[in-house]
Amino acid sequence: MNNFHPFVLPFTIGTVVLFIILFALFVKWLLQMDKTQKTTALKNIISFKTLKAVWEAVRECLFHRNIFRTNPVLGYMHLSFAFGWFLLIVIGKIETTFYSGTFWDEFWLAIFFRFFEDTSVTFSGSELFTQLMDACLLFVLSGIVLAVIKRFYSKIYGMKKTTKHTIVDKIALTSLWCIFPLRLLAESATAGIKHNGGFLTQSLGNLLVGLPLEHITLPLWWMYSIALCLFFLFMPFTRYMHIFTEMLLVFLRKWGVTENNQKTGYTNIELNACSRCGICIDVCPLNTEAGINNVQSVYFIKNTRYGTLTKEIADNCLMCGRCVQACPVGIESTLIRQIMRKKECFNNKDYYQYIPDKEEKQISEEKEVIYFAGCMSHITVSIPEAMKHIFAAANVKYWYMDENETICCGRPLMQQGLDKQAETLRQKNTEKILSSSIRTLVTSCPICYKSFTEEYHLPIEVLHHTQYIDRLIRQGRIKVNRSDIKVTYHDPCELGRGCKIYEEPRHVLHAVAELMNVKMEKENSLCCGYNLANTQLELEDQMKIRNAAINNLTAPKPDTVITSCPMCKRALQHGINVNIKDIAEIVDENIAK
Amino acid sequence: MNHFDVIIIGGGPAGMQAAIRLGNFNYKTLIIEKEKSIGGKLTQWDKLFPDFYSAEELLQNLTRQLNENVSILTEQEVKDIENTSENEWTVKTADGQYSSKALLIASGYDFFNAKRKEEFGYGIYPNVITSVELEAMIKNGKITTLDGRIPQKIAYLQCVGSRDEKVGNHYCSINCCICAVKQSIEVKELLPDVEQYCFYMDLRMAGQHYEELYRTSQEKYHVQFIRGRISEAASTFDNRIQIKAENTLLSTPLKLTVDLFVLMVGMEASETTRFISQKFNISNEYGFLQSKQRYCSDNETEIKGLFLAGTCKRPMTIPKSLKDGDAAANAIFDYLKNR
Numbered sequence: 001m002n003n004f005h006p007f008v009l010p011f012t013i014g015t016v017v018l019f020i021i022l023f024a025l026f027v028k029w030l031l032q033m034d035k036t037q038k039t040t041a042l043k044n045i046i047s048f049k050t051l052k053a054v055w056e057a058v059r060e061c062l063f064h065r066n067i068f069r070t071n072p073v074l075g076y077m078h079l080s081f082a083f084g085w086f087l088l089i090v091i092g093k094i095e096t097t098f099y100s101g102t103f104w105d106e107f108w109l110a111i112f113f114r115f116f117e118d119t120s121v122t123f124s125g126s127e128l129f130t131q132l133m134d135a136c137l138l139f140v141l142s143g144i145v146l147a148v149i150k151r152f153y154s155k156i157y158g159m160k161k162t163t164k165h166t167i168v169d170k171i172a173l174t175s176l177w178c179i180f181p182l183r184l185l186a187e188s189a190t191a192g193i194k195h196n197g198g199f200l201t202q203s204l205g206n207l208l209v210g211l212p213l214e215h216i217t218l219p220l221w222w223m224y225s226i227a228l229c230l231f232f233l234f235m236p237f238t239r240y241m242h243i244f245t246e247m248l249l250v251f252l253r254k255w256g257v258t259e260n261n262q263k264t265g266y267t268n269i270e271l272n273a274c275s276r277c278g279i280c281i282d283v284c285p286l287n288t289e290a291g292i293n294n295v296q297s298v299y300f301i302k303n304t305r306y307g308t309l310t311k312e313i314a315d316n317c318l319m320c321g322r323c324v325q326a327c328p329v330g331i332e333s334t335l336i337r338q339i340m341r342k343k344e345c346f347n348n349k350d351y352y353q354y355i356p357d358k359e360e361k362q363i364s365e366e367k368e369v370i371y372f373a374g375c376m377s378h379i380t381v382s383i384p385e386a387m388k389h390i391f392a393a394a395n396v397k398y399w400y401m402d403e404n405e406t407i408c409c410g411r412p413l414m415q416q417g418l419d420k421q422a423e424t425l426r427q428k429n430t431e432k433i434l435s436s437s438i439r440t441l442v443t444s445c446p447i448c449y450k451s452f453t454e455e456y457h458l459p460i461e462v463l464h465h466t467q468y469i470d471r472l473i474r475q476g477r478i479k480v481n482r483s484d485i486k487v488t489y490h491d492p493c494e495l496g497r498g499c500k501i502y503e504e505p506r507h508v509l510h511a512v513a514e515l516m517n518v519k520m521e522k523e524n525s526l527c528c529g530y531n532l533a534n535t536q537l538e539l540e541d542q543m544k545i546r547n548a549a550i551n552n553l554t555a556p557k558p559d560t561v562i563t564s565c566p567m568c569k570r571a572l573q574h575g576i577n578v579n580i581k582d583i584a585e586i587v588d589e590n591i592a593k
Numbered sequence: 594m595n596h597f598d599v600i601i602i603g604g605g606p607a608g609m610q611a612a613i614r615l616g617n618f619n620y621k622t623l624i625i626e627k628e629k630s631i632g633g634k635l636t637q638w639d640k641l642f643p644d645f646y647s648a649e650e651l652l653q654n655l656t657r658q659l660n661e662n663v664s665i666l667t668e669q670e671v672k673d674i675e676n677t678s679e680n681e682w683t684v685k686t687a688d689g690q691y692s693s694k695a696l697l698i699a700s701g702y703d704f705f706n707a708k709r710k711e712e713f714g715y716g717i718y719p720n721v722i723t724s725v726e727l728e729a730m731i732k733n734g735k736i737t738t739l740d741g742r743i744p745q746k747i748a749y750l751q752c753v754g755s756r757d758e759k760v761g762n763h764y765c766s767i768n769c770c771i772c773a774v775k776q777s778i779e780v781k782e783l784l785p786d787v788e789q790y791c792f793y794m795d796l797r798m799a800g801q802h803y804e805e806l807y808r809t810s811q812e813k814y815h816v817q818f819i820r821g822r823i824s825e826a827a828s829t830f831d832n833r834i835q836i837k838a839e840n841t842l843l844s845t846p847l848k849l850t851v852d853l854f855v856l857m858v859g860m861e862a863s864e865t866t867r868f869i870s871q872k873f874n875i876s877n878e879y880g881f882l883q884s885k886q887r888y889c890s891d892n893e894t895e896i897k898g899l900f901l902a903g904t905c906k907r908p909m910t911i912p913k914s915l916k917d918g919d920a921a922a923n924a925i926f927d928y929l930k931n932r
Contacts (some may be wrong), residue, residue: 379712379825539758573709574759 003116005098007222008108012064014229015107021236022244025272032265037257044255053167053254056249062086066328070279073146080143082243088137095129111228114187115221119196134198137187140180148177163278163298165239166306172238175230182227186220189213239302246329249273259335261419265341270331271305274298280323280333285527289548290541292316297333298322304340314340316536318545319415320527321497326580341417355407357426367397369468370438372452374445375408376566380573382581383444383566384589387465393591394477399436407432415533426456433458442468444584446495446565447532464495465581466564469587470504473511479592480512487513488558490549490572491525492565505564505583512590516556526552528563528571543575550575562586596621597664599925600684600693601833602865604670605633606911608699609655610918611925616662618926623691624663625684627670627865631656633701637730639727641911642768642775643802647716651911654772671865674872680932682898694737694932695898695925698882699918700865702904705754705762705858713750713856714826721826721854723753724772731779737851740832746789747780748836749773750823751793755859760877766859766908770797773857774810789816790849792823792838800910819847826854860908874900882906892921900925 033041044050062083068075082109092110097103099113099121109116151173184201191197191205192213209369228264235241249269257266280297287293295316303309319334371391373384384400391398405431410422433441440461443449449464456462463471472478489509495501504520509515519527529537529545550572553561560579563569572580599615601608604626615622624631632655638648659665669686674696677683682696702716707723719739730736738744751773755766756920770793777789797819798804799892808815823838834854839846862870870876870883875894877883882905885893892900902921903914 378827381711381714381825381827382717385717464914570711573711574761 003106003109005112005115005216005221007225008106008112009225010222010229011111011225011232012108014232016395017024018232018235025236026248029265029268029272033257034260034262034264036260037264037266039156039546041252041255041257049254049256050251053251057250058249060328061243064328066330067277067279069328070328072279074150076152077146079144080139080146084136084140084143088133088140091129091132091136094220095126095133098123098125098129106291112221112225114190114194114196114201115217117194119194130196132198134200137180137184138200141184144177144180161320162283163276165276166302168234169238172231172240174233175234176240178227179224179231182220183226186217186224189217189220193217239274239276241272242329245269245272246275248544249329253330259332259339261331261339262342263336263339267336269306270336271301274301274305274331275329276302277328279326279328283322283326285318285320285322285529285545285548286316286537286541289544290537290559292541297327297331300337300340301331301333304336307348309340312536315534317532317534318473318527318529318531318537319495320493321532322524322527325497325523338415338417341415342419343417353389355405355425367399367436367438369396369440369442370401370433370436371398372401372409372441372445372448373406374402374448374566375406375441376570377444378402378406380566380569380582383569383584386582386584387442387444389588390469390472390478390584390591393588394472396472396477398442399438401432409445409451410449410455411447412532414451414455414578416535422455426451430456430458435459444566444582446492446498447567450494450498451574463506464493464499464501464564466501466505466508466583469584470508473508473587480587480588480590481592482511483513483590485513485559486516487560487562488516488518488553488556489521489583490553490561490563490568492563492568493521493525493527493531495564496525497523505562508583508587512586513560513562516558518556520552520554528565528568530571532566532567546571546575550578554578560586595689595691597621597691597693598929599623599695599697600682600691600727601697601699602624602674602684602869603633603701603903603905604628604631604665604667605699605701605903605914606651606907607633607701607914607918607921608658608697610678610915611697611699611902611922612663612918613655613658613660614919614922615925616660618922620802620925621661622663622930623693624665624667625669625671625686625691626667629668631651631665631667635911638728640775640779641799642771643806645692645775645779646698654781658846660664668813671868674869676896676898679897688814695900695919695928697900697902698866698869698905699902699921700869700905701863702860702866703863705751705760705861707858710753710757710856712825713753713823713854714834715856718826718828718832718834718854720832721856723856723858724749724769724776725858727776727780727853727855731783734783736780738832738852742852743784746788746790746849746851747777747853747855748823748834748849748851749777749789749855749857751791751796752858753856754859754861756794757859761860762859764879764908765797766909767797767799768908769857769859771803771806771818773855774798774803774807774816774868776855777816778806778810778814781816789814790851791816791818792821793818793820795820821847860904862905866905867923871906890924892917892924895918898928900928 042567064078067078096105096110096113167341187201188204189208191201192208197205199202276298281287284296295313300313303313317337321334324334377383408425410425413422442463442465444465452462489505526549528549529542562581562583564583569580569582598620599622601612601624604624608624612622612624618676632652635648635652640901641648671686673685675683677756680694681692683692704725751769754760754762773791780830798807819840820840821841823836826834829835833850833852835850865882870880873896882901884891884901884906885895900921902917
């Protein structure tokens with residue numbers, strides 16, 4: 001064999017082993033998906049969605065558009081690695097195809113081409129290919145420089161915290177860093193002898209001419225091959241697994257697969273698609289405000305993947321969703337967390353003692369809406385009071401479903417992993433809701449709203465009161481005056497990032513007051529810290545998180561801070577003597593008589 | 594003539610008692626009071642625990658003892674305070690500027706704003722009132738609901754704004770437990786048919802004759818004490834208040850509909866107290882003023898010539914405030930003499 005030398009063996013073995021492991025894992029995970037996930041995927045495989053997925057895979061996995069958006073330097077670093085390496089492989093392959101006249105040459109030839117190249121063989125464009133390959137190598141090397149700088153001085157990238165890695169990660173990282181400098185040296189040394197280098201390798205090769213090149217060239221190629229081998233062998237067990245898993249995830253997601261309420265193969269794919277970039281650490285209020293830096297999504301995912309998850313890590317999360325918003329891979333880490341919190345069912349009886357045995361009287365009159373205030377609104381009583389006035393002003397006949405007997409919507413239990421208990425509550429509420437023939441349900445609580453829309457599968461329309469009030473105003477059923485008080489609006493996590501409702505409350509507020517912008521709003525709004533999802537957080541830390549939200553909201557010096565969640569209202573109310581109101585209250589105050 | 598030996602900010606019990614002493618020591622003393630008359634929160638109270646001594650009589654007693662060395666400025670809010678030189682303090686109000694050799698802060702406390710605990714419905718439901726408003730009714734000798742009915746059932750809730758981590762007040766306000774006992778007895782004397790319930794976390798009868806009064810309220814006045822917090826209050830169609838609570842001794846939830854729901858509001862640093870504590874950087878974590886040392890120099894501060902008395906430091910009972918006023922006067926006497 002012309003194009004063989006023993007040094008290609010480490011690379012070849014590494015590659016073969018890597019692809020066997022990848023194949024085995026991917027098949028395992030795909031088989032582990034549950035029935036609905038499989039059918040959803042299969043149903044969509046042959047469709048336009050696959051093309052879209054290809055485009056997204058190129059955009060995200062090669063170009064890393066999302067990281068670019070968050071942090072251009074970091075984006076360039078990933079782009080140079082992924083796209084640069086991709087080009088090296090593709091252009092290298094084209095080059096060898098021209099060189100050997102067949103596509104089916106030895107597959108390592110493209111990787112070690114300069115070593116095997118017979119300079120007497122000429123083929124069209126050989127000079128161009130040489131220069132192109134050098135340009136690509138330079139591109140990748142520039143990324144390496146940035147990566148090394150990032151590891152040691154993450155601050156210059158605007159990242160306050162970078163992820164702490166495992167020992168296997170460190171081995172893989174070191175071999176990855178070595179691959180391209182070694183390739184550069186090996187190719188340059190060969191160029192020093194064979195004069196087959198481009199602008200980069202030839203220049204360096206010429207500088208090396210004084211050295212005993214014939215003795216060092218081969219060891220350099222060996223080292224290059226071993227570095228590749230090490231990286232490939234360790235890759236499936238490190239964060240670099242994300243390189244291939246992310247592509248699989250992109251396709252599955254485009255085909256409509258989502259997390260279900262238990263750990264499946266899809267969960268494993270999501271876990272392995274995390275590149276541990278650490279972007280989630282900087283946006284997490286537990287880190288920025290309370291200095292808790294070992295529970296963020298990146299660590300949660302890492303621990304779940306390696307089976308070292310503790311209750312402290314799983315439970316210490318407000319599920320505010322800022323990390324999901326920021327994640328360049330789009331991993332639904334809060335949903336995975338909810339799944340991992342799942343607890344074995346214990347005696348249910350105590351939970352439901354408060355639920356009345358006897359059914360309340362049936363609703364006989366014709367009513368337009370069901371009003372469900374929610375548990376939290378019962379302790380922020382001005383919210384249901386204001387809603388009563390608004391219903392009266394709009395002449396809406398309503399059934400106040402939880403006026404006397406409140407049954408929780410079940411979402412707080414879901415977030416704690418108590419699915420069965422939550423299901424029991426959902427059944428009770430669904431029975432009550434369906435006992436009437438009313439077609440619209442209005443709730444004052446974003447937690448209930450998310451639950452009703454996502455977990456209940458009700459055959460009727462569900463609205464949060466911001467949406468409902470907005471509708472009443474647009475339809476002219478209530479007339480409001482625009483007062484000149486200045487307000488800022490706090491987007492509740494569950495309503496904003498949770499349900500993507502940003503415009504309705506703003507439309508309502510523009511109608512009744514002067515709405516001021518705050519620095520962190522909409523997708524970037526800060527959590528009030530009172531979210532029921534966290535059972536680990538100390539009160540002191542909770543207050544720090546709350547105070548950060550308050551500072552954000554009061555910075556433009558508004559007369560009143562408005563929110564649309566009873567929980568947020570309570571949090572902000574406990575914090576300061578600032579005037580804090582629910583959106584329903586300010587509308588109620590400005591209804592035209 | 595705007596120069597004095599001592600200026601006292603706040604004319605409540607502590608400030609008045611200090612003024613009496615300082616006047617007797619022949620120091621020219623000025624009391625600056627932001628309200629219409631001196632007396633502080635005493636003016637809002639009818640009778641004092643545990644012996645039902647008349648607040649008005651105490652106030653008259655104190656006023657009588659103030660001698661000609663003491664001047665009083667009322668309806669003057671402090672705008673700024675400056676330590677102009679080592680030995681001189683300047684106090685600016687809206688109307689004028691006054692200076693003195695020593696400054697005594699007796700700016701007291703304010704009641705916790707019960708609206709911050711929205712679950713109890715204060716400010717939303719008319720028949721939810723604070724202990725301060727109940728005291729005013731007792732003073733008038735007429736206890737009615739907002740719509741003029743005679744209440745049949747009354748509930749009291751302890752620790753509103755005290756011992757509450759959520760609102761940031763970890764401390765006990767000391768006065769409220771025994772105050773509810775006192776008020777419930779007075780209410781029962783005015784309305785012999787009324788049923789009364791008092792919800793508490795634990796009752797702190799920390800004073801002589803307090804425990805005895807608590808016992809009397811149960812044996813003679815049939816007040817029911819229930820251990821447990823109230824989780825929420827809601828208005829019924831006839832403006833009564835339905836409360837949900839848990840009896841934590843019996844571990845049972847309970848619902849109760851009452852005509853009046855009284856919130857025993859705690860004590861927080863007053864606005865002037867907060868202003869001064871921030872200005873001189875002697876604030877504790879709750880905005881109260883921090884004395885130099887709690888045991889031996891509780892009236893002095895880290896700043897020379899600045900003294901403290903009464904509830905601007907922490908919640909105190911009236912007798913304790915009066916004694917603290919005395920102690921502050923003595924400390925000022927020592928300071929001015931040795932200057």
